[in-house]
Amino acid sequence: MSIETPARPGTTTAPMLAVKDLVVRYGRGRKAAASPAAVDGVSFDIAPGETVGLVGESGSGKSTIGKAILGLQKVSGGSIAYQGTDITAAGPGQRRALGGELRAVFQDPNSSLNPRNTVGASLMEPLKLRGAAAAEARSKAEDMLERVGLPRDAVDRYPSQFSGGQRQRISVARALICDPKLVVCDEAVSALDLSTQAQVLNLLADLRDERGLSYLFIAHDIAVVRFLAERVVVLYRGQVMENGPADEVTGNPRHPFTQALVAASPVPRPAEQAARREARESLGIRTGAAATPAPGGCPFRLRCPLATDLCRDERPALRRVGGADVACHYA
């Protein structure tokens, strides 16, 4: 199977990735139809060379979206297009034909490399799948290891001989070894300590600048997203709450949930943090109650200080407020 050549006029301005009305439900059959969708009508684009941050709390569906893009999660509705080609239901053959352009870096540096294979074997696997010769693949793997700051002889060693930060560098090397255009980073630095986190974040930024990569950077930490992303998409219970430039969304959040998220992220300056704490408490955000809101309406309404009957009855559509798109009746 070969991918269609995106020969339509206007492909130059076509987004690298277009997610449209994506719906993902877990389970099968009647049970799935009855349960709330894990991802509920999410749309966003990633332009060539752009880094989009996907942020939300646990259970917001951010990782599910990443998996759907990578073909690891079955999609219930909507579409995902990579450079104009629909990949919503692409099988292994079509994925292989994407030529390694769409790659991933996962969260857990312990389980993202097969402990029984050498680092070299893990790095060369995607190249060999595409028919690269062993010698060529090996030298490419060594070059890539050097690029991410590891010694060339790391190819013959096993993942257990490296620290968490080094393993995450190896995962980055594996993702970038076949010159991808788009890399999905799913909580790629969450498991790392501060100093190694900074190293890996800088590495991702360097590689992006060198190679013009696009990233979909999925994280729960809005400060980490802010460092890398040009645009931020904020999710709550599978729906987009706010989507706009990173400065705008994190510096001047419009949606009450984004405000809560930004205010809750602590800063390491005691006086400033005390002021932020007071500001957060004055927002009047209610505790993440155990009660799940009934479908329809705004998913955040049970915690929102601004909520009214309108929020219960009508799901707010994304609309332009200032520089960002916000899904709130009262933003």
Place this chain on the structure above:
Amino acid sequence: MIPNVAPAPADSTATPALAPAGTPGKAALTRFSRHRLFASPGAVAGLIWLAAIVAASLTAPLWLPFRTEDQDFTAVLSGPTAAHWLGTDELGRDILSRIFAAAAGTLGTSMITVLVGVGLGTILAMAAAGAGDRAEAVISRVTEVMMSLPGTVIILAVIGAVGTNIPLIMAILGVLISAGIYRVMLGQAKSLQSQLYVDAAKVDGMGALGISLRHVFPGLVNTIVVQAALIFAVGMLIQAGLAFIGFGPPIPEPSWGGMIQGASQHVYDAPWMMVPTGVVLALTVLAANAIGNALGKAPNAAASHLPSAAARRQRAKAVSAAGAADAPDGLAKGLLSVRNLSVGVDNGVRLVTDVSFDVEQGTVLGLVGESGCGKTMTALALLGLLPSGVSAADGRILWNGMNLAAATDKEMEGIRGRDIALISQEPMRALDPMFTVGYQLTATIRRLRGMGRNASRAEALSLLEKVGIVDAAGILKTYPHQISGGMAQRVAIALALAGKPRLLVADEPTTALDVTVQAEILSLLRGLVKETGMSVVMVTHDLGVVADICDQVAVMYAGQVVENGRTADILDDPRHPYTLALLAADPHANHTDMPERLATIQGQVPQPKDWPSGCRFAARCQFAGSACLAPVPLLSSGTGSGLVRCVKADELAVEGLDWVATDVAPHRLLDLTPEQLNVTEKDLA
């Protein structure tokens, strides 16, 4: 988190980075299992026995003194003689010759069962794990049907239909056994399928078959070998059993089961006849089982981490003697005072050295640092909950005038929960999934406070309300899995408060929670400290959490406190380069104008065995100089209120230097050789 001491699981996908760096990786897996085999004397004996049997039976035609059907009527039913070493049977046939002539057939046909059973079971398990829920459901139903079939009846029916075709019967036995093997393999195959490296391979476009062969099968090999050894033994026994009831190889041909059956008819007149065949069969089965056991044993199960009781007593005595030497009296009640605490593994490696701090009543102390810096070990030492094989080796933990570092287990039991309580990173670990929240809370209250049923229930309700749970009565009736992570952490805090503790040790209590929930839990803790006047030792890696809740902070690096003092002083005006570097690397510190690149600290936290005698941060520090090679004490810094372990602290404070993003190794910036920086304590000693 816990270096060196946690026994790795059998399928160790997360070996800590402690693996000796010099180990050449070649054929690690085979060396590993070989090593395990040779560690067990039973397995070694079993291997030798099996190898001898196989070699002897394959070469049997060359050396056997008699052919199997040779009859010696001069020595019927004889015991061991010079001519017939193991005696003869009722027709005067040599037993030794018959045993070894039969061995090849018995072992070979048992191998058929192994190949069919384990092979089919493994293939089914890999297919079910790889092909999705629906395929798994179908395969599982089919194997359930197979397991419910009466195996003996089927085998006898086959014998009735096609005669005693031993290879065919053993193959059918293998098919019947495969259902059980499938059950054993399925869970493991599914867990391997859910590994992130399998996801990564799928993203590459690797098909289901490729993933099964490349990533799942190698992970199953160990189990396959173990199961094969055990099934081999089962196959031999069943084959002997069939021959015993007359369904063995056609008559003149020898088989172990047939020989035992023959011997059983002469058990009164020639009891010896049973012995050689019986012993050979029993030993062979035992050998296969011993090998299976040795292969299946967890790699570290044999090595005990527990020190001998005598060693523990001696150490406790040493620590208490050291503590008694200058036990200060008149310490304020409610004050925790840790002095020169060292925590070490029993082989002598120190994980925490010379840690001192005070926690005054009603204050919160933060222990902050990266993983591997000893903050969790320090916190666990306060509770006497250090992992086995790790203990407080030196120093004192003074609590209400008592030295906890030298307290006995019994004394600690009286203190834990009542005086000092723990909340951990994973609230779900504090809660037993088998019991309701209400049962666990009331049981704890009754144990710690000696209250009655009704009083403890009322107390449980008030505790839950205290930790901000609105529907307290409803939560009492739920099971832990029914509540969210934030709610579970509130319940865990309520549990910790049940004994009215004066000191709460909180080990990363908000790390697993969403930031909005973290903010709520921190507010709750702050309120509880104010209300109850208890003290908190908060272990965290998050400087924002420290800024939010801690009055005092001790920054730890490589098992030492490197900086210690009031939170506002240390975070706003750090003196130690490590604190400076951590703040510079923290994206939360830069939220107003995010830099193009974050500052980094090159390299990583050294392993405890590699700690140098001088400044432990020197190898990564951009300010390091030759003065940093000597041991650095924790001293008060010129202008600040706190203590700092850096010879250049005052100089840096005056110059107001920033930590810069640098990937240049410090020994190239300074005139230090790497050798100079790596002088270890051992070298100096």
